[in-house]
Amino acid sequence: MTSPIRPGSHKALASIFIAATLSLPGCMESSQDSAPEQAEETSSAQQPPGTIQADKQIDQTRYNVANQCYLLESNGQYLNADAQAGRYGVTADRASATPFYLRPTALGSYLLVTDYRRNSGEIGEFDMLGISDPAGEFLDDTGTFIGEVSYLVAGLGDTTNVVLDPIAPLGSAVRAIGESLEFLGDQLAETDVNPALSMLAQPSDLGVWQLNNVDGDRFSLVSQVTGLLLGVRDNQLTLVSPSLADDSNQFELTKTTGCPGYPEAELSAEVLDKQGPANYLKEVDRFRNIQGIDQDDVFGFVDTHSHVSAYEFIGGRINYGAPFHRFGVTHALKDCEANHGPWGATGFVELATTGIGLHDTQGWPSFNDWPRNNSLQHHQSYYRWLERAHLSGMKILVNHLVHNEVLCAINPQKQNDCDPMEAILLQIQRMYEMQDYIDAQHGGPGEGWFQIVTSPGQAREVIGDGKLAVVLGIEMSKVFRCGEFQGVAECTREEIVERLDKMYQLGVRNIFPVHKFDNAFGGHLPDLSSGVGIGAVLYGGNMLETGHPVEFEQCPEEVEYTGYEPDQNATLQPFGLVDQLLYQIDYLGDRFPETPEELADMDPRRGTDQLCNRRGLSDLGDFLIQELIRRKMMIETDHISRKAAARILALTEPLDYPVINSHGGWGGTEALRDRIAAQGGITSSFGATRGDWVDKLTRNGHRPRNDRFKVGPFGGSGFASDVNGIAQLASNPGTPEQEAGLYPFTSIDGRVRFDKQRTGDREFGLYDGRGVAHYGLYPDQIADMIRNSDRDPAQIDDAVNQLFTSAEAYLRMWERIENAPL
Known part of the structure; x- marks a missing residue:
């Protein structure tokens, strides 16, 4: 199953331009209409690729050779590695041929990895075929190509093991093009770079090869940075222009064994059932005989609120690390000093919000200090x-693309555009790149377990194929650039429609009208955090963004009951100047000392713990809600003032149009969340620990709602991770005895066994002081809740049932939105 929009692998502009100039054959293939069945999961993160064997022989494609071991042969000549000389060559003796591991960097692009450093004892010590960089001018310290293609191609023409004489005239033209592209990096001038085919010790763009089907099961290999084809001529390994390509530039790939394992985070999980994890409730014993459970009801849970793409938000250097990298985990989670300085000294958000001071910045492979549950910048x-x-x-998984323009502007650590639309477009691009990258690891477009979906029907198809349905949403303070200053909107209705249409076309289906700051659509829900932390920072940011402080009032009780529709022209009587000033001071977070009990009646701040934003939904906010309804998009009511939330419910309720409270307390009051559930919407809370998590799941699962909104007897209760959203994941109590009793454990459906998760040299558990250090520990957290909660066993069972019916509940909610009358 593929998404409606699947951008191809995103290459450097220089590479695309040169490839086009040289008429490179075998351009990226278009997406398939439907995906083949998902490959069976493996328990090893560093599975020896030579042992991966297909159950039956299938036709090779440029995609399905991924993460497997091959001999490369052209006209009877096999590629081999000369370890002593530190170079690659060819041999006619198959027994002397070198196995190559094809590690995808993107769809159809690979590192050609060999194992002549395996005896060093170092994980990740291997070699790969690529282009040399003797002058040290072509790459930055991440392995990204920043040199000039024209100089590289010209230099290759001077090497003895490359056949390029006929390309000389074309090389001059390419040189001229390269000199005009200033963004490619510093000019090499008269530097004698003299690059050649080489044995690289580290992955880089110089080692990336595009694999293209040429004739049946024969392939060409094209250097990504030069556009030149690998070949075998006169018993030598060569590079030639595409215009000179012949059968000596075609290779057969023969599956073999003996390749190295490529470094990767381990799943530490073994699939016990050949059919894989369950997709439907009827496949799980605990649901099989429950009345009201249908055959096609989805088994599983939903994370209603995450920020997988937040590594690019508010400037792109706040959150160190990435969910993927073309060169793998060794680059995605390497060392946070790149962003946070020596010993993390410039990790200001973490210092301000959690008190975590200096720390070891090293990530892979030791992870001495991060990730951890309260490490907010990793x-x-x-x-x-x-x-x-x-x-x-x-x-x-609902991934909310997140941004805040003001925080980006004042952030000294940034590399990305602070413009709200540009920031969101970049994160959308990254999500599709992530989908493509995972597809590449699993054999081609649509083959990966991570699939972006744009409708509930498409989500059901993806889940039915054993994959994860990923929904894109937007949570940002200045949605569609629609801020306000001194009450004046910074956008028009026409601009709202244009920008909303663009987001819809790119696959976004979920919108927060308001987040953290007041904007042109309405007032925000104030952050009442105590202490001089993020609450005070956001308060100041709202002042900068809007030109006014939060305007408080005593929380109106009338928004608590169904049927209330506020008069958009009515306002409550303003507070006096002194009262409003006291509300502002109390909100700032730098709290006054506790009032002595004997003076409590005289405390002028009495009642300020019930603060509400006076701003409701604006006329433009009403317009936005109507446009979201017209497009059948999901509406999030978190972070918005109680007045505005009540207005949204009043607009949607007559249409039988459900809305969402995706992460707990940010949705206002319990009464508002009950109204959302009663209207058929989703209410979720942050993932917690043990008894607290049981209480949250059962409370949300049993909110009053019509029977037609339930999954059998269950309301369904997902959870919100808010991962990477400057929010702590769950901590965890525990003892060594409890840890020893937890592992190994099996999944709720009984089809997967989990051991303690390992990434690099570190094992991550729940009881080492780091809690849910990373997302991979949520299976452990569920198991810990079941084993160690002090709640009644029947209540624990109910919580588990509510959680694992939440995916079906979410889909039914989305289907009601699609079927709502306009």
Whole structure:
């Protein structure tokens, strides 16, 4: 199953331009209409690729050779590695041929990895075929190509093991093009770069090859940075222009063994059932005989609120790390010093919000200090960690693209555009790149377990194929650039429609009208955090963004009951100047000392614990809600003032149009959340620990609602991770004895066994002081809740049932939105 929009692998502009100039054959193939069945999960993160064998022989494609071991042969000549000389060559003796591991960097692109450093004892010590960089000018310290293609191609023409004489005239033209592209990096001038085919010790763009089907099961290999084809001529390994390509530039790939394992985070999970984890409730014993459970009801849970793409938000250097990297975990989670300085000294958000001071910045392979549950500036949703949670039963992941323009502007650590639309477009691009990357690891477009969906029907198809349905949403303070200053909107209705249409076309189906700051659509729900922490920072940010402080009032009780529709032209009597000033001071978070009990009656701040934003939904806010309804998009009511939330419910209720409270307390009061449930919407809370999590799941699952909104007897209660959203994941109590009794454990459906998760040299558990250190520990957290909660066993069972019916509940809610009358 593929998404409606699947951008191809995103290459460097220089590579695309040169490839086009040289008429490179075998362009990226278009997406398939439907995906083949998902490959069976493996228990090893570093599975020896030579042992991966297909159950039956299938035709090779440029995609399905991924993460497997091959001999490369052209006209009877095999590629081999000369370890002593540190170079690659060819041999006619198959016994002397070198096995190559094809590690995807993107769809159809690979590192050609060999294992001549395996005896060093170092994980990740291997070699690969690529282009040399003797002058040290072509790459930055991440392995990204920043040199000039024209100089590289010209230099290759001077090497003895490359056949390029006929390309000389074309090389001059390419040189001229390269000199005009200033963004490619510093000019090499007269530097004698003299690059050649080489044995690379580290992955880089110089080692990336595009694999293209040429003739049946024969392939060409094209250097990504030069556009030149690998070949074998006169018993030498060569590079030639595409215009000179012949059968000496065609290779057969023969599956073999003996390749190295490529470094990767482990799943630490074994699929016990050949059919894989359950997709439907009827496949699980605990649901099989429950009345009201249908055959096609989805088994599993939904994370209603995550920020997988937040590594690019508010400037792109706040959250260190990434959910994927073309060169794998060694680059995605390497060392946070790149963003946070030596010993993390410039990790200001973490210092301000959690008190975590200096720390060891090293990530892979030791992870001495991060990730941890309360480490807010380190990425916690690497794709293999997400995959582990998927194996435990996660069927839907809602990823909210997140941004705040003011925080970006004042952030000294940034590399991305602070413009709200540009920031969101970049994160959308990254999500499709992540989908493509995971597809590449699993054999081609649509083959990966991570699939972006745009409708509930498409989500059901993806889940039915054993994959994770990913929904894109937007949570940002200045949605569609629609801020306000001194009450004046910074956008028009026409601009709202244009920008909303663009987001819809790109696959976004979920919108927060308001987040953290007042904007042109309405007032926000104030952050009442105590202390001089993020609450005070956001308060100041609202002042900068809007030109006014939060305007408080005593919380109106009338928004608490169904049927209330506020008069958009009515306002409550303003507070006096002194009262409003006291509300502002109390809100700032730098709280006054506790009032002595004997003076409590004289305390002028009495009642300020019931603060509400006076701003409701604006006329433009009403317009936005109507446009979202017209497009059948999901509406989030978190972070919005109680007045505005009540207005949204009043607009949607007559249409039988459900709305969402995706992460607990940010949705206002319990009464508002009850109204959302009664209207057929989703209410979720943050993932917690043990008894507290049981209480949250059962409370949300049993909110009053019509029977037609239930999954059999269950309301369905997902959870919100808010991962990477400057929010702590769950901590966890525990003892060594409890840890010893937890592992190994099996999933709720009994089809997957989990051991303690390992990434690099570190094992991550729940009881080492780090809690839910990363997303891959949610399976462990569920198991811990079941084993160690002090709640009644029947209540624990109910909580588990509510959680694992939440994916079906979410889909039914989405289907009601699609079927709502306009």
